[in-house]
Structure formats: structure tokens, C-alpha cells
Amino acid sequence: MSKDVILDVRNLKVDIPVSAGMLHPVRGISFSVARGETLCIVGESGCGKSLTSLALMGLLPKTATRTADKLDFLGQDIRDLKERQMAALRGVNMAMIFQEPMTSLNPAYTIGNQLIEVYRRHIDPGKAEARERAIFLLEKVGISAAASRLSQYPHQLSGGLRQRVMIAMALMCGPDVIIADEPTTALDVTIQAQILHLLADLQKEFQMGMILITHDLGIVARVADKVQVMYAGSTVEEGPCQAVFDSPLHPYTSGLLRCIPVPGKTQRGSRLGSVPGIVPNLVGDLHGCMFRNRCDHAEAACEALAGDATQLSDGHAFTCRMTPDEAAQAARQTAREVA
């Protein structure tokens, strides 16, 4: 483990009591993010990606409980921090960008007010310096006439601009890690790429760690250093971006990959793949591989799968009953079916 690891998470779990029993939306996730590194967490809706990010920030709903074997942030164990101590980290050391730029800004205050307050709370209570920083960052995120934008209200800005403001807000105190939870889902397709490239550039420039949560694999291929594929609350495959994309091992990963067209490879008019079925319900005692009801390679052994990952040499790992060779074979088969 290199020493500039910012965030180290082992076996993170989130449990939420619901009327039907105990819901286990996040069931033992492990990962680490180093300075200047981008980790992408991918998976379809409802697989626990957003709750993972909220769990890291300590922003889970009151009823939810978070457990982990290890939750180190900047070398400090943050598992048992009080709300007040967490609040001191949030905004300064860890910042978050949310999915909904339209509703994530307070409609009653100017964006200047909302940008400045976080700096004044954490860094310096003076107004002038905070204002300068806000203008600097608004320019950084590509907003023209930054100084005059400060006095605008959120409803006067478009969705893309608001998300840029959200990014600037996250950067106000120069965070060590930035968590972006599907930052472009609510935006126009044309804006999505701009925002993501902006995020990637800023992350390099400020040498932050970044956790980018998305279900858009096209984005992942371009910006990720590491990829973590989540399904039904647990990791099914993880590894360096290149390795996961070039040789996906878990049937779910290969299923996801064949859903995206690849320029030059995918033939015009051919059918894109899909993963049939839905994410299962995560209430109560769960055992075995959760993907087995949607998997083409499912066998009786899947029901007893313990959930230990099969490690490959380059940090690539996957969780399946199949051996790496079998899995690679199965993945190639999947790819052929589409082509």
C-alpha cells in the first residue's frame, strides 16, 4: 500500500431497517483511493453506489447504520467520529458533488453566498479572501463573468452552470478527496462530456483523489484509473481500468460492457446487448452470488458462493465460482453473441 493513500475502506456495510426486515444495500465493499487517483464505481441503479458515497461522507439517513472493518481517511480512523468531528472534515477534506444540480443549491441564496459560506466556515472567516477564492474557482470551472455571477440566484442558471457551481463549491477548501455521485445524470448529453472532462482536469490539476460514481461505462473508460463494478451491494469485479475493460471476468461486467457500442467495432444496425432481469431485493439473510438469477452461467454452486474474490496478479479481482480461465472463456462467448 503506497503511503499517499487518502481513503482506505475495508468491508463497508450499510444496513437500513425497513418494514419487511433488514435491508442490506451495501454488503462489504473495499477499496482505496490515493492522491491523484480516480476510482470509478459502476453498476446499475439500486446497487448501492450512492449509499456507499453517503456512508463515506457520514451523510446516511438517520435510520441507517454503517459498519466497516476499516475506514481510514488521511490516516485517521473515522468510523467512530462524532457528527461534529465529521462536519469538520466535510467540505474541507472531503467534498461531494451530487446528482441533481437543479435542487442541490439553496434557492433562497445567491451562489456567491453559498460558495463563500463554506470557505468562511472552515478556512477563514474573512469575506474578501473567500470571495476571491470563489471568483478564482468559478473561472476555473469555466464560468465567464465570474464576479457578476456571484450575485445570481440558482434559478437564474442552467443545469450545466449549476453543476459547475457545485464543482466550484466542492473545491472551495481544496479537498483531498472529491466524491462525485453521478454528476452528469441530470444534464443534457452535450453538457455531460464537458462536465466530466472538467472534473477529470481539475482532479489532475489539484492532485485530489476522486471517486466517480456512474453507470456510464463510456465515461469510465476515459477517466478512471481504477474500476470497481458493483452489483446488488457488493463488488463483483475490480481492478485497473485497462484490465477490467480489456478482459472482463465477471459475467455481469461483460454483460454491462456489451451494452455499450464501441466505435469501429460495433457494426451499424447490429443489436446492442442487455442484461435481462432486475436487481434482486436485498432484504433479510442473503447468501450466494446475487447475480445468479440473471447469469447465463449459473449453476447450483453459485448458491453457496462465499463471496471471496479471486485475485489476479495485477490487482484485478473478481468474485465468481468460475476460475479466471473459465470466466475469460465465458466473457469471450458473451462478446461473440453480440457481434
Add this chain to the structure above:
Amino acid sequence: MAEAALPLRRQQTAEEILEPSPLSKLRKRIFKNYSFLIGAIILILILVVAVLAPVFEALGLIQDPYAQDLAKRLQNPFWHEKKVDPDHVFGTDKVGRDYLSRLVYGAQISLLIGFSTMIISGSIGTVLGVTAGYFGGRVDMVVNFIINTRLAMPVFLVAMAAVVAFGASLWVVILVLGLFLWDRFAVVMRSITMQARDLDYVKAARALGCSPPYIIVREIFPNVLSSLTVVATVEMANAILLEAALSFLGFGVQAPTPSWGLMLNEGREYMFFSPWLLALPGTCLFLLVLAINLFGDGLRDVTLERER
């Protein structure tokens, strides 16, 4: 395929997970019905007492509410330490009428006023609201103006003026309140009709060329019925309170009718030495209105539950 080979537990959809379980629903309903239950019980009790008042009188349980006995004025109620008359458990008023009997007959008056007012105002408000909501456009604009005009009138003052103009009597009070308290009916009916008009099957009925009256009665009315009953309880309570206030100021029901508001008026000059003359009718009024409100709140929760 895989699913056949590996029968998993039945897969629940996301909605089913988010939906509260039958158990918590039941718990919720019991808790909410708690208020519904209390309201209904008090309401039924008052209703039975009011309706059976003549029977009680015939049986000798209560007395003639109009019979004066000047020798026994302002008798103390049963909880008073000294000089209690066993014939009058709740004491007597300033001309020696049995207070219990007057309270029982007062329930009749309050319920009569509440109910009649609610029928009149409900009819006016529903017709206006449904018309506005169904036809929209200009009709809606006109009705909206009428509603706003009505809201701008200070009800209490104008009601007093109307009572002065037409003479104070039970029926004038009912008519005046009925002609005034339709605003909430109209507002609620208007918005619900607007929503109902856009329901698919209502659209279908219109596309089939059904006449507006037919659609309103057959397709839309069933949708507004539950809200209508809830508004009706609110307005009934409102009417009862307003009548009491009018009678209290002398601009409502006239003596010797045993109206609770009027009893408060008559008891006012003795309030320092015989405070029960005020405490008793006021408590009755409070209980009745509380019961109607609880009943209405509970009804809303129960019907909402059913509609989901």
C-alpha cells in the same frame, strides 16, 4: 434457463420494498383510527343524546328545558361543596331552568345548525367548484372571482348585519351561515375536479361524447366524494362555532331556545359567582367540535389509505 434451474425466493420489486409492510400499515391505521375512534364515539354519543332528548324527558331522566322555577335560581351543580339540589345535577340557570336539560336540548340545536348549514353550503360550494373545475377557462375565472369575493367579506360582521336585517331566528342563522360557508367546498371541489377531469377514463368518456352532466355525476363525482365528506365535517364544526359566537353576542338564536352560545350569553353576568354557567356549555361546545374534527381527520386518513 438459469432462473428455472435456480428457483430463488420470489423477487420483490423496488416498490414493494419501499412500500410499508402490512404490519406497519396496520399499526399506522390503528394509531390514526385512534383519533377517528374517539371522535366517532363522542359524536355518536352526542347524536344519540340529542335525538333521544324527548324520550329522556318522557322517561323523567331530564326535565322540561323551558320550565322556569324562580324559587330555585342558580342552583349549584353536583360537584359544588354546599347546597346541592338533587333534582338538578348540573344546577339551574338564572330563571331556575334545569341546566342539564338545556345542555341536552342545546346539542339538538348545535347539530341541527351544523348539519343544515353544511347541506346548504355544501350544495352551493360543490356546484360552483365542480362547474369551475370541469369547464375551466372563463367559467373558472368567474367562479374564482366569486370565491375570492366571498373570502374578502368579513363573515362574522356580515352575518351579524344580515341577522340584524332579517331578524334573529334559528332559520335565519342557518340560512346566513349556509350562504357564507361554501368557500372551502368550492376551493377543494374545484381542484379535485380539475385533477379528476384529466384521469384517463374521464377523458375516454369525453371522447365517447358523453354529456357533461353525465360525466360529472357518473365519472367525476365518485372521485370527489371522500374529500367532500372531509370538508363537510370541517365546515360543520365551523358553522357550530360561528352560531355559538353569534348567539353569544345576541345576534343569533333568540331566547328561550336552549342554544349553547345563548346559554353562555345568559350566564355571562353571573360568571364571577357561578362560573359553571359558562364552563358547562363551553365544554359541550368544545367536545362536539373536537369530536367532529377528530372524526374528519380520521376519515381522511382512512379514505386516503383505501384510495392508494
Add this chain to the structure above:
Amino acid sequence: MLVYTLKRSFVAFLILIVVSGLTFSLSHLSADPALTIGGEQASDEDIEAIRKFYGFDRPIYEQYFSWLGRALQGDFGESYHYKQPVVDMISGRIGTTMTLGVLAILFALIVSIPLGTVAAMRPNSLIDRFALLIAVFGQALPTFWFALMMIIVFGVWWRMLPISGNTTWAHFVMPTIALGYYATPALMRLTRAGMIEVLESDYIRTARAKGLSPTSILFKHALRNAIIPVVALAAVWFGFMLGGSIVIETIFNLKGIGWLSYDALLRSDLPVVQAIVLIFASFYVVLTLLADLLNAYLDPRISVR
């Protein structure tokens, strides 16, 4: 926005015309004001002369428009009973009613906003249940009876507060509570509902993600947004309360315009009654208009419609 304001103002003005027309015809069609003015000893000739003098022999709409014309210039005629200009009678008393109304609405807001906020922060907690209980009981309590009971307890038994008149601030305590508590349930429920909605909003999550202090999140970010509709509703309730002041002023012998309207009705003093109806209606219309404009200002989509 300007067009919207003008349109709404015009409608508000139209409403006032209709309200005053209705009250005018109601009072003039039913009773013969000449009889009231003449008193019981007046002969038929006297009555006839009074009719001529006041113009009661003219058609009702003519009388109305001449009254309206003068009313628009601030002349509400002369009291039949006191033979004083109505404007003078009202201007001497409206201060008392306004004081009572403002105190009552402030009382209602001071009780309902904190209670509604705390209830919203801990839904289904004991405080929430308690607040709900207060709302349910408060709605069922007849205002005038509540006032009488306060007089008995605080004025007579404990002798803490004066029960009649308006010479000191202490005289306003009980009337304020009696008038104000009636608006509390509605305002509290709205505060609670608004707070619950706001606390679950995305921008509150953003504020938490920024590591802001709980006080800043609650007061700066949540309360301000939740409170806007409450203030708008309070404006409307203020209009209602002026109407409710009739009963309260009569009970506590506070000689404001509510009391004046009661007195005028007892004497069939129509010019006074008409003027007060118009004043109450104007207050309601203007306050509703302001509340609507406030909402339109805060939500630009409203005025577009």
C-alpha cells in the same frame, strides 16, 4: 411581473367594489334606515323628511354609487346615531384594533414556528405528538369561550390581569392570546409540513456535505425556505383576525373598530357598519395580494401563468 401585479390589483379592486355593493344592498334593502334615524317618537312626516334628506327615496343603485363615490374620496358619511363623521369615529379606534391584530399574529407566529420546527425535526417524537395535540385541541376551542375562561381564571381567581379596557399593555395580554391562538394550529401545521419537506431536500444535504454547523443548516438554510409560505399564510390570517376582533373586543371591552361595529349593529348605524366591512375587506384583499406577489416573486413560474 408588472403585468401580473397590475392584473391582480385590478381584480382585488373589483372584489372590493362587489363586496361593498353586496353589503350596501343587504343593509339598505331589509331595514328602513329612516326609522332608525328618526327614533320611536318620529311622526310619518318626520320619517318622510328624513328619507328625502338622506336620499333614501332614490333607487338603491343610485344611493350606492353616490356612497361609493364619496367613500373613494375617504368620506364614509355621518353616523346616524352619534351624528359624527364615520371617518373620525374609525380613525380614533383603528389603532387599538391594529395593535391587537399585530400582537395576536405575532403571538401565533412565536408559538407556531418554533413548535412546528421542533416537531418537524423529530417526527413522531413526544414533542411532535404534543404539538399535534395542541393543534387538534386549539382548533376545537371556541375563541369567545376561551376568552371568558381566561377572564375567570386570570382576571378573577388569580387577579393577574385586567379584564376590561385598553389603557395599559397588560390589557392586551388576554385579548392577544385569545385572538392569536386560533391561528396557531394552521400556522404550526404548515411550518411542520414545510420543515419536513425542506429538511429532506437536496440543498440541505448539500449544506451538510459542506460541513456547515447545525445552527447554520437549520436557521440559514432550512427555516428560511420553510417559513416563506407560513408568513404568506399569516398575512391572510391577519385579515381573518380583524374579523375575529369583533368578539374579542366586545368581551374585553377594548374599544377598537371591532367593538365599534358591534355597537353600530346594535343601533342599526349603517354608515359605520358599511365602512368597517369595507375596511376589513380591504385589509384582507391587500394582504392576500401581497402574499400572492411575495410568492410570485420567489417563484418566477407563478406570474408567467
